[in-house]
Amino acid sequence: MKTDIILCGVGGQGILSIATIIGEAAMNENLYIKQAEVHGMSQRGGDVQSNLRISSNPIASDLIPKGGADVIISMEPMEALRYLPYLSKNGWIITSSTPFVNIPNYPDIEVIKADLNKLPNVIMLDIEGKAKDAGVPRSANVILLGAAQKALGIEYDKLEDAIRRVFGRKGDAIVEANIKALAIGKEAQK
Amino acid sequence: MKKLLLGDEAIAQGALDAGLSGVYAYPGTPSTEITEYIQMSPLAKERGVHSRWSTNEKTAMEAALGMSFMGKRALVCMKHVGLNVCADPFVNSGMTGVNGGVVVLVADDPSMHSSQDEQDSRFYGKFAMIPTFEPSNQQEAYDMMAAAFEYSEKQCLPVLMRVTTRMAHSRAVVELADAPREQNALNYDAKAANWVLLPANAKKRNDAVTAQQAQLEEDATNSTYNIYKEGKDKSLGILASGIGFNYVNECFPQGSPYPILKISQYPLPKKLVRRLMDECEQLLIVEEGQPFIEDIVRGVADMKNVHGKLDGTLPRTGELTPDAVKQALAELSTFNFELSTGFAPSENVVPRPPALCQGCGHRDVYAALNEVLKEYDNPRVFGDIGCYTLGFLPPFRAIHSCVDMGASITMAKGAADAGQWPAVAIIGDSTFTHSGMTGLLDAINENANITVIISDNLTTGMTGGQDSAGTNKFEAICRGLGLSDEHLKVVVPLPKNMPEITQMIRDEINYKGTSVIIPRRECMQTLQRHLKQKKAAK
Numbered sequence: 001m002k003t004d005i006i007l008c009g010v011g012g013q014g015i016l017s018i019a020t021i022i023g024e025a026a027m028n029e030n031l032y033i034k035q036a037e038v039h040g041m042s043q044r045g046g047d048v049q050s051n052l053r054i055s056s057n058p059i060a061s062d063l064i065p066k067g068g069a070d071v072i073i074s075m076e077p078m079e080a081l082r083y084l085p086y087l088s089k090n091g092w093i094i095t096s097s098t099p100f101v102n103i104p105n106y107p108d109i110e111v112i113k114a115d116l117n118k119l120p121n122v123i124m125l126d127i128e129g130k131a132k133d134a135g136v137p138r139s140a141n142v143i144l145l146g147a148a149q150k151a152l153g154i155e156y157d158k159l160e161d162a163i164r165r166v167f168g169r170k171g172d173a174i175v176e177a178n179i180k181a182l183a184i185g186k187e188a189q190k
Numbered sequence: 191m192k193k194l195l196l197g198d199e200a201i202a203q204g205a206l207d208a209g210l211s212g213v214y215a216y217p218g219t220p221s222t223e224i225t226e227y228i229q230m231s232p233l234a235k236e237r238g239v240h241s242r243w244s245t246n247e248k249t250a251m252e253a254a255l256g257m258s259f260m261g262k263r264a265l266v267c268m269k270h271v272g273l274n275v276c277a278d279p280f281v282n283s284g285m286t287g288v289n290g291g292v293v294v295l296v297a298d299d300p301s302m303h304s305s306q307d308e309q310d311s312r313f314y315g316k317f318a319m320i321p322t323f324e325p326s327n328q329q330e331a332y333d334m335m336a337a338a339f340e341y342s343e344k345q346c347l348p349v350l351m352r353v354t355t356r357m358a359h360s361r362a363v364v365e366l367a368d369a370p371r372e373q374n375a376l377n378y379d380a381k382a383a384n385w386v387l388l389p390a391n392a393k394k395r396n397d398a399v400t401a402q403q404a405q406l407e408e409d410a411t412n413s414t415y416n417i418y419k420e421g422k423d424k425s426l427g428i429l430a431s432g433i434g435f436n437y438v439n440e441c442f443p444q445g446s447p448y449p450i451l452k453i454s455q456y457p458l459p460k461k462l463v464r465r466l467m468d469e470c471e472q473l474l475i476v477e478e479g480q481p482f483i484e485d486i487v488r489g490v491a492d493m494k495n496v497h498g499k500l501d502g503t504l505p506r507t508g509e510l511t512p513d514a515v516k517q518a519l520a521e522l523s524t525f526n527f528e529l530s531t532g533f534a535p536s537e538n539v540v541p542r543p544p545a546l547c548q549g550c551g552h553r554d555v556y557a558a559l560n561e562v563l564k565e566y567d568n569p570r571v572f573g574d575i576g577c578y579t580l581g582f583l584p585p586f587r588a589i590h591s592c593v594d595m596g597a598s599i600t601m602a603k604g605a606a607d608a609g610q611w612p613a614v615a616i617i618g619d620s621t622f623t624h625s626g627m628t629g630l631l632d633a634i635n636e637n638a639n640i641t642v643i644i645s646d647n648l649t650t651g652m653t654g655g656q657d658s659a660g661t662n663k664f665e666a667i668c669r670g671l672g673l674s675d676e677h678l679k680v681v682v683p684l685p686k687n688m689p690e691i692t693q694m695i696r697d698e699i700n701y702k703g704t705s706v707i708i709p710r711r712e713c714m715q716t717l718q719r720h721l722k723q724k725k726a727a728k
């Protein structure tokens with residue numbers, strides 16, 4: 001088993017908490033993990049990404065080679081497109097459909113969506129809307145994770161268990177909200 | 191026990207498990223998380239390990255030497271440019287040597303993700319005649335920490351441990367030791383004269399340390415971290431250091447047919463390098479950072495069968511990538527690489543540079559400053575290192591320089607000496623105590639015609655909100671340096687206070703002499719964190 005994942009978004013959108021859950025699930029399965037993160041200046045509203053690699057064999061490089069990513073999980077639609085050269089020809093993009101506009105020259109969102117829809121394997125979701133409707137407004141990113149479950153090649157139950165362990169000390173309500181969000185994402189894969 | 195750790199965290203845990211007594215550091219990406227991890231560590235708390243932030247890298251290094259003087263193990267952490275700040279104690283620690291083990295951990299930032307240059311700290315190690323370690327992965331970083339402290343004590347020299355961004359900020363599963371080593375007991379140095387670098391003593395030390403270099407190189411030759419991996423095909427030999435080794439391995443999932451020499455301990459073991467050169471027709475040198483090894487190997491003879499960054503086989507600047515390494519290997523060998531291609535980049539993607547947070551006090555400072563400076567012919571604003579350097583970008587376009595920690599005040603002074611007016615310096619609170627105070631003393635002593643703005647957000651913001659050494663002391667510091675109360679102003683940078691702050695800036699620019707304005711309001715990042723903590727406590 002080997003999955004190369006690019007997590008991306010805008011600084012402060014919480015891509016690292018998705019990485020934490022995947023990492024926890026992978027570690028529990030005794031898989032090898034490498035996760036390169038971005039800290040420092042770009043976290044201030046700039047584009048951020050994390051390379052997450054999980055495998056049943058040892059992993060050499062912390063960075064994913066071009067054309068090697070099996071899945072891009074993005075909290076923002078234009079950011080998903082930024083890493084296209086890294087996406088494998090049969091890779092998946094799982095992205096939020098809501099633009100994060102903090103620059104004056106943000107392109108027309110319909111153009112961005114059209115670019116995404118040209119690709120073979122894309123799941124684009126209004127995660128904020130879905131999270132709000134379901135009463136779990138703070139777990140939008142976990143909806144994205146649920147929608148990426150098949151592309152990640154991790155069993156659904158393992159992700160659920162990982163959420164219980166990661167959020168356990170924050171109390172049952174937060175655990176349940178995130179599990180609900182995961183299930184919403186899972187449904188969106190169909 | 192296994193743990194998923196950042197490279198920085200593995201280093202911190204490695205130091206703690208090696209019996210650390212103190213970490214001394216100033217925050218700097220990508221090294222900050224080492225000290226933060228130790229600050230949060232239950233073991234460090236239980237053992238009373240010193241972990242409070244230092245005012246700058248120089249004070250950190252010197253305090254670590256003091257701890258070593260007493261026989262205890264100390265770790266100093268910084269980013270690469272921090273080593274410039276502590277170059278004096280660092281280089282001279284190579285002369286004094288150490289008593290308790292000292293590891294100087296320097297995190298280089300090739301590609302300059304959060305830095306102003308791409309300098310490679312291995313040059314400092316060579317220059318100061320200090321042995322240098324360079325781990326290839328998180329497990330090695332953890333293991334090496336114990337080895338480095340032991341080696342430091344064995345050779346009575348500090349050890350420089352050099353990592354780079356991808357190593358510092360990448361997570362992997364690390365297998366930890368069963369139990370931490372005991373801390374060293376207090377123990378005065380038997381070699382007391384070594385610590386007094388009076389010329390008479392220093393000359394002896396210089397001879398001794400110079401003579402010691404042969405031993406250090408022999409140790410590097412025999413080091414378990416420097417590995418010669420046999421390969422059948424001698425048409426190419428690969429020398430890979432630090433995380434460059436990982437990218438080479440990534441290109442050969444089934445193992446390399448070519449011999450590989452992995453270098454993770456310096457001085458460069460010439461014997462091993464010569465063996466690779468003798469056995470192979472040509473050489474590829476893969477190292478993260480500047481061509482440190484390549485320059486030594488290639489030499490003046492400019493050997494044509496040595497390839498790397500200097501002949502353009504690998505990119506001369508920026509971080510290495512698995513793709514760049516694969517391309518270099520493909521160029522030099524007949525190996526049939528699997529070249530995977532991704533999708534073409536989208537033409538509709540635009541850059542998204544970082545920006546000051548919404549509601550940030552620096553924004554109000556720049557808004558006010560820009561408004562006032564419109565009234566003058568050729569104003570110049572000398573910036574400094576921190577979040578507020580982003581004031582260079584639109585919409586503010588407010589600063590004209592950013593060189594190094596503290597240079598805003600001293601450059602403004604130099605410009606004023608040359609006849610510039612208005613000459614404004616803008617510096618953050620933490621940068622001011624790091625390296626701005628001495629420059630302000632120069633300015634005050636000559637009553638230089640400059641206006642200094644210490645934009646105080648009560649924290650070290652850029653690196654994530656660490657304690658700032660001068661919090662609550664800035665007025666006292668300025669007065670202590672000799673500034674009169676008349677030209678020391680404090681204001682809260684908020685849109686509603688705009689008339690007050692603009693008038694203040696105008697008055698102080700028009701005053702012919704040194705003045706300091708302190709706009710003070712908490713950083714938005716730490717404010718949100720504090721509000722969350724308060725809510726959780728309720």
